[in-house]
Amino acid sequence: MAVRTIAPDIYSVGAVDWELRLFDALIGTPQGTSYNAFLVIGQEKTALIDTVEPRFEEDLLKNLMRIGISSLDYIVINHAEQDHSGTLPLLLEMFPGATAVTNEKCKDLLVHLLQVPEHRIKTVKDGETLDLGGKTLEFMITPWVHWPETMITFEREQGVLFSCDLFGSHLATSELFVRDFTDVIGPAKRYYAEIMMPFAASVRGAMEKIADRDVRVIAPSHGPFYDDPSLIMDAYAEWSSDRVKNLVLLPYVSMHGSTRKMVSVFTDALIEGGVEVRPFDLTSSDLGEIAMTAVDAATIVIAAPTVLFGPHPAAFHAAYVLSALRPKTRYVSIIGSYGWGGKTVQNLTDTLSHIGAELIDPVYIRGYPKSEDLTALRNLADTIVKKHEGVITRP
Structure with missing residues (x-):
């Protein structure tokens, strides 16, 4: 220079x-x-x-x-x-x-x-x-x-x-x-x-x-x-203020399509409810872009399948980084699927607890999502819509 x-x-x-x-x-x-x-x-x-x-x-x-x-x-x-x-x-x-x-x-x-x-x-x-x-x-x-x-x-x-x-x-x-x-x-x-x-x-x-x-x-x-x-x-x-936006940050990873289907239905339900949502595929997304979105997001939802007995490593890494960055996010939740068992929800919620946000009941299912699972996802979206109404300052 x-x-x-x-x-x-x-x-x-x-x-x-x-x-x-x-x-x-x-x-x-x-x-x-x-x-x-x-x-x-x-x-x-x-x-x-x-x-x-x-x-x-x-x-x-x-x-x-x-x-x-x-x-x-x-x-x-x-x-x-x-x-x-x-x-x-x-x-x-x-x-x-x-x-x-x-x-x-x-x-x-x-x-x-x-x-x-x-x-x-x-x-x-x-x-x-x-x-x-x-x-x-x-x-x-x-x-x-x-x-x-x-x-x-x-x-x-x-x-x-x-x-x-x-x-x-x-x-x-x-x-x-x-x-x-x-x-x-x-x-x-x-x-x-x-x-x-x-x-x-x-x-x-x-x-x-x-x-x-x-x-x-x-x-x-x-x-x-x-x-x-x-x-x-x-x-x-x-x-640096405590103000958040009507925005959901949605980092996700899917191995065989089950979690991806859940993300698609969940994203549509949030949009229909008037909530902005930004999904990030963790296999290809820039972690910096995810961090930037976390600056404003009222809610973070991590979507991940279970690998062996815990969360997909990419999802765990995202949860770890977000917990370390400590955004002003008010709510967190988890969606995804498993095959035979494991502790994905526990591991992710324990990690995300460092943010200090309220945990909304996860939607974690076995196998490919069935009609009742899709209903649960839409209910989760409705809950987030109502939660945001209480914390978003309208212009």
Whole structure:
């Protein structure tokens, strides 16, 4: 990534990873990502805010050279994860006069994960500031957004919020600022769903801290920046709220057609009842798309056959991921079929219990669905329709 100016004497000096398709060997990144790092030049001191994934250390160093940086006073680390901090050991070696700046919890992780010498780290507390000369950096500790040690940094004079992973998106782009939010809202929502959703309460707390600051630019650690902060802040306010939509998320897998038939009848019954439903075939669906749908869904129903004595592995995996993401879903249920027995319903309900949603009685049948089974599915759909009437806020 070329050096770009965010505001006077504030530069983007990070790197774009156009080819990445799996982040942390865990999260799909179909549109790549960026590792954003920032240089803030004051009248007296210079600070680098975050570093880059070590594979891109050369990009960062070249960008610093292009600006003519021969020394650094401070290297602010908002987050200890290596895509933020991984180049810190090299930078401390190359700039012996530089001091790493972070909070106490992050310092502990930097020492243990990257073996950074403790004497090279200055710790700051919530609300503490660093004067660079005409540019003031304010540090706000934001635990569990999304690690326990995360913080964000605010440059007061130009109103630039270096928001760490908050408001980010895994999106490789040549655009510095968001110009069309429709191009970014999908990756931003996916990022929220997969990374921030388990910590919605902490996200709301961080946003409350930001609310009384004069934020004019939001510069997250991944993806493009916002010179209209309301775009992403309004979206986050909705996503992290307790409001749900008249929507059923329906991940399913079928081996011999019985569960697929149940999904078809159940889907039609929900549509007839005025409920939006989004089925996802787990043998081919993108888990990120499922997570995005979970952000809004009032109900999650997992449809799966029994394999040996438990749920199909794809269904169990989906249930595990959804329980870990902890969406604001109000209701859960299970449908599917078995041949001779097993504990599919128990295993799935135990896993989904971590969401904290109300369990609606499952419809789990033996063999291919008979007329009474189809009636039970329609009754389940009717129950969901009535449940939604009590929790959906109509426009």
